[in-house]
Amino acid sequence: MNKKIIYTILILGFFVFWGSSCLHRDVIEEEEKIAENKTEEAIFEKIKPPFEIREINGREYLISRGDVGRYGGAFSNSTIGEGPKTFNIWNSKDATSSTLAGLMFEGMFTTDAYTGEVIPKLAKKVEIAKDGKTYTVTLRKGLKWSDGREITADDVEFTYNTIIKGGYGDTSSRDVMAVDGVMPSCKKIDKYTLEFVTPKTFAPFLRMLGFAIAPKHILKPITDKGIDEFNRFWGVTTKPEDFVVSGAFKLKEYVPAQRVIFERNKDYSMADKNGNLLPYLDKYVVYIVGDLNNQVLKFEGGELDILPVRGNQVARFKALEKNSDYKMYNLGAGDGTTFISFNLNNRKNDKGKYYVEPKKQKWFNNNNFRKAVDYAIDREFIVSNIISGVGMPLFTAEGLSSIYLNKTLAKGHPQNLQYAQKLLSQAGFSKDENGILHDKEGNEVEFTLMTNAGNLERESIGVIIKEDLAKLGMKVNFKPIEFNVLVGKITGSMDWDAIIMGLTGSALEPNNGANVWYSYGSLHMFNIRQGKDAINRTNILPWEKRLDELFSQGATTLGFENRKKIYDEYQQIVYDYNPFIYLYSPLNIYAVRKKYKNLEPTALGGVIHNLEEIYIEE
């Protein structure tokens, strides 16, 4: 009997020691790090001159803006989730597929990763007529598909008129391009020139001309067979040699649930300053990993060359950086937003019942009430406690990386409970002797705050906000619920009081959020109007009306400076009236192996926007 116990202890001890020795190094001193993360300078305002075009052997090449490098080697990246669903970029509905297929197909224009401006890629130049509706685009000469055929205006015309306009593939790109439901027209002028005409001036259109161009000689026979045939074409089971591409890389191998390998496209249309053809890298590998933890382990094990570092990991990676082979880059705040919103809906549903209780409608529709909540929230505390300081407080509707950010508002205001109390008493709210807030009619202020369960960040934010608002005497019942149920409440039954939500933004085009801000938009979540309410635009608030005007002006005004004024005003309105009370933006931090050169991470383009220029140091 005794022996048995001794054996057991010995063996258990073995397991415990082994386990603890493995885990030990992961628990590193956290405290000192938070401050350090903040002091690190974000990469901003780095500008490079536009691409130069040079003719080599009768072909017009874009000349790289980076240093001259050397050929060879591979770069390993990763994607979380199931991996690509298709390599047909015109039919890709998810981000992973679009990003991967995007390496293989280029558009006429692209976004300059340094400035956010639209710059020519396959195109050489664009002329916009005085009326602001006619775009004349000239392509570069001597561009080649990877099978040797020339890329011409025929390919562009086919892609636009047949694939996009014809409703092949994912139709959301068509939805975005339509101006008041009408698609701009496209006409081929000669082999290298095209003319696009929009029905009225439509500012976002130039950026939309960055759509990927399809090889007509390959896809024409497929589109002739119908939409289903096209949507299946170039799926994940296609043999890599069947792809005909224009991008820097071409698919070499796809192993489901493991990795995607791209190889260098020898016919790519960029060269370095000495005239050597790009890209430098032989291979670009994307591992498909199931979750964050595995991604981190793969980076630590040396299989990955780049890792997006999450808030709670930043301190550890930063501490290990000195003695390691990677360097960390802080790209600044991302373009996603997190906010709390109140339901301003004061209409009745079909059964004649109010979506929101009448007494709550009065609170939520009171500007002072929302402003008081805005001032009561301690954003600094949220940032330092929930995402370990790896984020920035957010006050504006455009994300901090947006080129349209209203910089005067971006600094925002600190938490100010006295001011919040004052706002509330001005609006007729009062605290009783137990510290509970009452409205004019004497109702206790109590409402439900919801968010999607399972999102740990939002769940913790909810707890902090509940405590912050308790200081004002509000009773908040915080209730995380299933994501799908929450979406159903927001877009369907509309019976909610307050929510913590997030939306993806666009750093380049505020008009992409138009669906949220138009008073009849399908994502106008703080005051959704559906059915006849949307058509009649029932009881629109004055500032909602102004937002409607601003957004339709913004879409039809050309020129960055002119649009900036319009979008500045919209941010001011959102700041003043608080339909969304913005909370914070996490910072994008990446760790990349030091051996890679020509790395120019930017807030807008990320780390590998210039993948074709990246090379490995000798």
Add this chain to the structure above:
Amino acid sequence: MNVFIYIIKRLINAVPILILVSLISFFIIRLSPIDPLSELKLNPAISPQTLEAERVRLGLDLPLYKQYLKWGGNFIKGDMGVSTSGELVSDRLKERIPNTLLLTGIVILLTWLVGIPLGIYAALNWRKPADRVITVFTSVGMAIPSFFYALLLLVFAVKTGWFPIGGLTSFNFAQMNIFGKIFDIIHHLFLPVLVLFTLSLAGLQRQMRGNLLDVLESDYVKLARAKGLPENKVIYKHAVRNAINPMVTLIGFEFAGLLSGAALTEYVFQYPGLGRLVLEAVMKSDINLVMASLMIGSIMLVVGNIIADILLKLVDPRVTME
């Protein structure tokens, strides 16, 4: 009775079971408040028309019972439908099933080749130090959760660099020669196999040991020894032969576990198998994919049981097929 008729009979019996399983799983998935389209609904770039088109494409606009009948009809015809992302479910299963079979096949082979002899050895050395050591190790094996064990080994792989971190093949696999490929796969399989092997070995070894100990106590073994048969014959001809019966039944379950038994381990090691696929499908409420894998699981269980029963008949003449 003829074995063939017996199999047919059993298969017919299985039909109502399968229908019941499909009904329960279908309605549980459908009645849960998971909406495959909720992500799209919160995407500002998606128009209501696109959303509606997606709803029709996934058949979500039909009443529940019609959805079930449509699914059932197609399934019988061998059409498992499309996943939410638009690929054929059968294609997705086809690319994953061989990987899972490779992993579980090796594990089952190893556990049986090691577990049975080890069980016999432990039973014959009952209460001797060797038996005790084995018992302690198998207790640990049974007690340690597979998820945790797999994580520990993964951390081990990261810290030592001796093993790849998950996956099945290296990125330059396509360029290797045949020996390189075999070595690469073994290199990747080692840790997941070790996890599953440790866990199932523990159970199997203890079962075999217990069975054999029971049999060794029985009268006919005492008789065999008393009449002076050599010890080898007593054990391997009389005792083991009788102790193996319950193990044969286990084979049926092992067969069912071929495709589904390794899900957690697969997930931790990022193994490109069926388990990881189905886990992700459940999270996204990809009903066709989940249903297909559940049905395949049930069919495997039914078939496994039939195989076990037939094997039992072969091993033990006393069993009849009535």
